[in-house]
Amino acid sequence: MYITEIQINDFRNLERVRYVPARGVNILLGNNAQGKTNFLEAIYVLATGSSFRSALDKDLIRLGQDRFFIQAAYLYLNKKHTISLQYTQGKRKRLTIDNKKYALNQERLAAVLFTPDDLYLIKGPPQKRRAFLDNLLRNISPEHRTFLENYEQLLNRRNALLKGDLPDPGMLRALDHVFSLTAAQITLARLNLLKILDELTQRFYNRLGGNEDLQLKYALTFNLPGGKVNLDSIREIVVQAMQEKYIKEKQRKTTLIGPHRDDINFYLDQKNARIFASQGQQRNIAVALKLAEVEVFKKIRGAYPILLLDEILAELDIDRRTTMLDFLMNSSFQTFMTSVDGSLFNNINGKMVWLEQGRLSE
Ligand SMILES: Nc1ncnc2c1ncn2[C@@H]1O[C@H](COP(=O)(O)OP(=O)(O)OP(=O)(O)O)[C@@H](O)[C@H]1O
Ligand SMILES: [Mg+2]
Structure with missing residues (x-):
């Protein structure tokens, strides 16, 4: 998909912006603090409903005003759509697609963002990596969205039971019956997704000038035998692992088995990238991962999302910079990138x- 026109009103420091983008690469230039990231943020907020920078919608309204409005026309699978988002302070955000109110819509504008903070995808805490996977899973299918919602509820209930002085064994057993199923559903979905991401990320990492061998591995809270796994075999192992950990869980008063404690490890030439990779290498792994996300989205939904790149060229040496630009110029997706x-x-x-x-x- 690609944006054919965008209007931004009273969003951050952007008072009235109207822009007709190129089908390929759009480069937003300017000194520090002029509104480059704000522009990307506006597209991101339109696509996802909330910002990657601040939790409060009211921070997004231009100072002194009481509402922002963002609207874009875009093409998705050769069909024209318009999307608009308005937020007035103290009210709910109003999203429309093709002039109709929508909460969830498969034809909604979609964007994948890279910011310098995404380095933390590699070297930051595991929540970031789990959130990355789950966000992608939610985009892939409503079924995954349901699994994730169920799991969160079950986990909260289970932890609440474990926090009590005497967890009722009957209640816990009943809960664990569904918990193990949901845990297995998410584990299987993440394992399958990781297999695809592993292959794509490796390919993009090399394509962007990295010579090393890159591997992504999924780290679980239990041992999974090699070879083929399915929902039943994973569930069986989850149940067994939960039994083994039960005494410890009662001591620690929290759930120790399940996808809420899993992680992704990145290996460059068999060495853990979190510890061994340089800043530039970590950055490029993160970029490659985002490009893999773009590709997965395309596979599932039939069209590329918009790619938003904030300060992607900073810190790259000349060779990698040229390779990166060359790659973007020859890609089929629409890109918005910033630079000073x-x-x-x-x-x-x-x-x-x-x-x-x-x-x-x-
Ligand atoms: N709600 C708001 N109302 C008005 N101005 C705002 C608001 N929120 C942020 N700003 C201003 O927007 C300005 C530009 O921010 P932005 O992050 O887009 O800069 P940038 O061009 O990306 O700069 P850099 O190159 O340093 O990253 C900041 O100076 C900030 O004060
Ligand atoms: Mg910026």
């Missing part, structure tokens, strides 16, 4: 625009 340095884009076949104090000029 226009000279990096000499001889580049993208559309360049400038942002200055929230105003855009071409």
Whole structure:
């Protein structure tokens, strides 16, 4: 999919911006604090409903105003759509797609974002990596969304029971019957997704100039035998692992087995990237992972999401920078990227625009 026109009103420091993007790469240039990230943020908020930067919607409204409005026209599988999002302080956000109110919609604008903070996908805490996988799973199918919602509820109930002085064994047994099933459903979904991500991320990492062998491995709270697994075999192992951990769980008063404690490990030439990889290598693994996300989305939904890249070229050496730009220019998805340095884009076949104090000029 790609955006054919976007309007942003009173969002952060962007008062009134109207932009007709190029089908391929769009480069947003400007000094620090002029509104480049705000522009990407507006697209991201339109696509996902909330910001990657602040939890409070009211922070997104331009200071002194009481509402923001973002609207875009886009093409998805050759059909034209419009999407708009309005937020007035103190009210609920209003999202429309093709002038109708929607909460969930398979034709909604979709975006994948890379920001410098995504380094923490590699070196940060495991929640970030689990959230990455689950977010992608939710996008892949409503079924996964339900699994994840069920699991969260069951886990909360189970932990509440374990926190009590004397967990009722009957209640716990009944709960564990469904808990083990949901845990197995999520584990299987994540394992399957990781298999695809492993292959794609490796390919993109090499394509972006990395020579090392990159591997993604899923780390579980129990031992899974090699070879083929299915829902039943995983569930059986979950049940067994839960029995083994039960005394410890009662002592610790929390659930120790299940996907809420799993992780992804990245290996560069068989060494754990979290500990051994350089900053540049970690960055490129994170970028490759995001590109893999773009590709998975395309496989499932038939069209590419929009790619938003904040300061992706900073910290890259000249070779990798050239490789990165070359890759983006030759890709089929629409990209919006920011940079403070226009000279990096000499001889580049993208559309360049400038942002200055929230105003855009071409
Ligand atoms: N709600 C708001 N109302 C008005 N201005 C805001 C609001 N929120 C943030 N700003 C301002 O927006 C400005 C630009 O922010 P932005 O993060 O887009 O800069 P940038 O161009 O990406 O800069 P950098 O190159 O440093 O990343 C900041 O100076 C900030 O004060
Ligand atoms: Mg910025």
